[in-house]
Amino acid sequence: MKYHLVVLGCQMNMSDSERVKSVIESMGFTHTDNEDEASLLGVLSCSVRQKPIDKVYNRIHVWNRQKNKRNIITFVSGCVLPDDREKFLKLFDFVFPMSELGEFPQMLREYGVASPLSLSQDRESTHNVEDVLSEVETKSKKQSLLNPLTKYSASKPVLPNNKDIFQLWNVKPQYQSEFEAYVPIQNGCDKFCSFCAVPYTRGREVSRPSAEIIDEVVQLMKNGYKSITLLGQNVNSYGLDRDEELSFAELLTEIGKAGDSLQNPSWVYFTSPHPRDMSRDVIEAIAKYPVLAKQIHLPLQSGDDKVLIKMNRKHNLDRYRESVADIRELIPQATLFTDIIVGFTGETEEQFMNTLQCFDEFQYNMAYIAMYSPRPGAQSYRWEDDIPQATKKDRLKRLSEKLEEISAAYNHRLLGKELQVLIRSTERKTGFLSGHTEGKLVTRIKSKDQSLIGKFVKVKITESADLSIAGELVTVLKDKRIPVSAD
Ligand code: SF4
Numbered sequence: 001m002k003y004h005l006v007v008l009g010c011q012m013n014m015s016d017s018e019r020v021k022s023v024i025e026s027m028g029f030t031h032t033d034n035e036d037e038a039s040l041l042g043v044l045s046c047s048v049r050q051k052p053i054d055k056v057y058n059r060i061h062v063w064n065r066q067k068n069k070r071n072i073i074t075f076v077s078g079c080v081l082p083d084d085r086e087k088f089l090k091l092f093d094f095v096f097p098m099s100e101l102g103e104f105p106q107m108l109r110e111y112g113v114a115s116p117l118s119l120s121q122d123r124e125s126t127h128n129v130e131d132v133l134s135e136v137e138t139k140s141k142k143q144s145l146l147n148p149l150t151k152y153s154a155s156k157p158v159l160p161n162n163k164d165i166f167q168l169w170n171v172k173p174q175y176q177s178e179f180e181a182y183v184p185i186q187n188g189c190d191k192f193c194s195f196c197a198v199p200y201t202r203g204r205e206v207s208r209p210s211a212e213i214i215d216e217v218v219q220l221m222k223n224g225y226k227s228i229t230l231l232g233q234n235v236n237s238y239g240l241d242r243d244e245e246l247s248f249a250e251l252l253t254e255i256g257k258a259g260d261s262l263q264n265p266s267w268v269y270f271t272s273p274h275p276r277d278m279s280r281d282v283i284e285a286i287a288k289y290p291v292l293a294k295q296i297h298l299p300l301q302s303g304d305d306k307v308l309i310k311m312n313r314k315h316n317l318d319r320y321r322e323s324v325a326d327i328r329e330l331i332p333q334a335t336l337f338t339d340i341i342v343g344f345t346g347e348t349e350e351q352f353m354n355t356l357q358c359f360d361e362f363q364y365n366m367a368y369i370a371m372y373s374p375r376p377g378a379q380s381y382r383w384e385d386d387i388p389q390a391t392k393k394d395r396l397k398r399l400s401e402k403l404e405e406i407s408a409a410y411n412h413r414l415l416g417k418e419l420q421v422l423i424r425s426t427e428r429k430t431g432f433l434s435g436h437t438e439g440k441l442v443t444r445i446k447s448k449d450q451s452l453i454g455k456f457v458k459v460k461i462t463e464s465a466d467l468s469i470a471g472e473l474v475t476v477l478k479d480k481r482i483p484v485s486a487d
Contacts, residue, residue: 001028001029001030001039001040002029002030002031002032002037002038002039002040003024003029003030003031003032003038003039003040003041003042004031004032004033004034004035004038004040004041004042005017005020005021005024005031005042005043005044006042006043006044006055006059007043007044008043008044008045008046008052008055008056008078009044009045009046009048009052009078009079010046010048011182011229011231011271012184012187012231012232012233013044013046013078013079014176014182015173015182015183015184015231016044016077016078016098016101016168016184017044017176018173018174018175018176018182019101019168019169019171019172019173019174020042020044020077020101021174022171022172022173022174023101023102023104023105023171024040024042024104025174026105027105027108035063038072039070039071039072039073040072040073040075041059041063041072041073041074041075042074042075042076042077043056043059043060043075043076043077043078044076044077044078045076045077045078045079045080045084046078046079047079047080047081047084047197047201047375047376047377048079048196048197048198048375049373049375050376053084053376056076056084056088057091060074060076060088060091060092061091064091073093073094073108073111074091074092074093074094075092075093075094075095075096075104076088076092076094076095077095077096077097077098077101078098079197079198079201079202080095080097080201081197081200081201081376081377082200082377083376083377093111094107094108094111097164098165098168098187099164099165099166099167099168099187100164100167101167101168101171102167102168102170102171103167165187165188165206166206166208166209168184168187169184169208169212175225177454178224178225178454179224179225179226179227179422179453179454179455180225180226180227180228180229180424181220181225181227181228181229182228182229182231183213183216183217183220183228183229183230183231184208184231184232185207185208185213185230185231185232185235185238185251185270186205186206186207186208186231186232186233186234186235186237186238187202187203187205187206187208187232187233188202188203188204188205188206188233189202189204189205189233189234190204190205190234190237190241191234191274191276191312191313191314192312192379193301193311193312193313193378194310194311194312194378194379194380195311195341195344195372195374195375195378195379195380196375196378197375197376197377197378198233200377200378201377202233204241205233205234205237205240205241206241207238207239207240207241207242207245209245210239210245210246210250210251210254213230213251213255214251214254214255214258217230217255217258217268218258218262220266221258221259221262221265221266221291222262224265225266226265226266226267226422226454226455226456227266227267227269227422228266228267228268228269229268229269229270229271230251230255230268230269230270230271231270231271232270232272233272234272234273234274234277235248235270235271235272235273236248236270236273236274236277236278236279236282237274237277238251239251247281248273248277248282249279249281249282249284249285252270252282252285252286252289252292253285253288253289255268255289255291255292256285256288256289256290256291256292257289258291259289259290259291259292260289260290260291262291264290264291265291266291267291267293267422267438268291268292268293269293269295269440271297272297272299272339273296273297273298273299274299274314274315275298275299275300275313275315275319275320275323276313276314276315276319278298278323278326280326280330283296283323283326283327283330283331284330286330286331286334287330287331293438293439293440294331294333294334294335294438294439295334295335295337295438295439295440296327296331296334296335296336296337297337297338297339298320298323298324298327298336298337298338299338299339300320300338300339300340300355300358300362301313301339301340301341302340302341302344302347302351302354302355303317303354303355303356303357303358303359304317304347304350304351304352304354304355305317306351307344307346307347307351310344310345310346311341311344311380312379317354317358321361324336324362333439334439335365335366335439335440335441336362336363336364336365337364337365337366337367337368337440338362338364338366338367338368339367339368339369339370340355340367340368340369340370340399341369341370341371341372342355342369342370342371342372342392342395342396342399343371343372343387343391343392343395343396344372344380344387345372345380345383345384345385345386345387346386346387347372347387352395355399356398356399356402359399359402359403359406360402360406363406363410364403364406364407365406365407365410365439365440365441366403366407366440366467367399367403369396369399369400369403371389371392371393371395371396372385372387372392373385403467404466404467405466407466407467408464408465408466408467411441411464411465411466411467411468411469412464414441414461414464414469415461415462415463415464416460416461417460417461418458418459418460418461418474419437419438419443419458419459419461419471420437420438420456420457420458420459420477421435421436421437421443421445421456421457421458421459421471422435422436422454422455422456423435423445423452423453423454423455423456423457424436424453424454425453426450426453427444430448431446431447431448432444432445432446432447433445433447433449433450433452433453435457437469441468441469442467442468442469443459443461443468443469443470443471444463444468444469444470444471445457445459445470445471445472445473446470446472446473447473452473452476455476455477456476456477457473457474457475457476457477458473458474458475458476458477459471459472459473459474460472460474
């Protein structure tokens with residue numbers, strides 16, 4: 001029996017999908033890219049915009065039409081707003097929060113679904129499920145499992161219960177790459193930015209125990225992973241929700257020490273931090289330990305204090321400025337990335353110009369710039385979206401041009417230098433490979449050698465463009481992979 005999984009949205013959903021696949025495959029299902037041959041069909045939903053939600057409805061209507069012709073079971077999890085959850089309950093066989101993933105095999109059994117393993121009645125194999133869910137607390141919650149409405153009511157919105165998220169983290173992931181991995185360190189968000197629905201879909205912040213995170217990161221380093229990203233909605237408020245836990249800076253320090261003892265085989269990144277919580281000790285840790293990649297993504301969203309207040313961002317420009325000054329002082333080689341929203345409700349031309357000036361001041365290497373669109377479930381959804389689309393487009397264009405100008409000047413200064421690059425894939429243009437530097441600058445290399453994918457190489461930079469660089473292969477760097485110990 002086969003399963004098909006549609007994963008929408010961000011890196012967090014991609015990371016969650018690695019654990020979803022482990023659980024489903026522990027029941028004996030095998031993955032297929034062809035949904036027509038799957039008997040178990042699932043979606044990890046994203047509520048950030050209407051488009052992915054429309055995709056969920058589109059798929060489930062197609063699948064439900066097929067139910068007349070063949071036996072299929074459907075489920076949806078991931079980021080789901082209370083309103084959509086009510087509607088999904090009428091359309092999908094299973095609707096459950098990601099925190100209850102560990103109970104999915106039990107849900108199927110209680111629903112009367114025979115998994116491939118239960119059909120084969122292979123008792124030994126059945127233990128695989130228990131292995132994967134080794135530390136998962138299995139409880140009988142039939143009522144709540146089959147009727148999540150008992151927990152989430154659309155008429156009286158409540159934040160999703162996030163306390164069982166530990167079950168998800170206890171599942172051993174099936175990493176999708178052999179050299180890049182995401183490690184969840186936290187779930188949910190306490191910041192309640194007015195444009196964002198995440199606190200309503202993922203609930204309040206919950207930090208994963210540091211011992212588990214460090215274990216997972218160390219194993220990935222030992223297994224030869226070159227790029228490891230610590231994931232959370234607000235990574236640098238890590239630990240604040242727990243009485244006795246490391247701070248984010250302390251967590252980075254422990255990972256830094258582990259990197260030192262393993263001869264720094266990887267680049268360890270994190271995303272996303274919040275400017276309010278970007279304390280100097282976090283930046284000191286990144287500066288101190290070679291394994292912590294010298295690339296920082298610090299979302300600004302707007303360069304105007306009044307807009308930041310309206311966005312409920314809980315940081316102002318001066319606070320942001322202090323962090324950038326710390327980064328430039330302690331890690332001068334670090335690249336700086338950001339997120340920006342243009343055309344937020346009420347944004348004046350003058351306020352937009354303040355954001356534009358921030359680009360000159362902070363000299364970003366990359367910025368993910370979005371035109372504001374109201375997100376269902378977010379506080380600002382109720383406000384008038386009063387900036388004309390043409391104005392938003394114009395601001396996006398001017399900001400993108402500014403970014404390209406700054407990035408092009410930075411990239412030009414790299415000409416002639418030799419940089420370490422992680423090769424990630426082939427380029428669309430045949431005869432070229434694509435990768436990135438430690439600072440995540442996109443790098444093109446003239447080579448057809450696909451065996452280099454997943455390896456560190458040294459590249460001499462010979463060309464620079466607005467948002468990328470290109471160069472010639474100098475040498476393949478020694479693979480510092482260390483054999484996995486027996487423990
Ligand atoms: S910090 Fe703001 S934008 Fe980021 S997840 Fe939390 S509410 Fe959303």
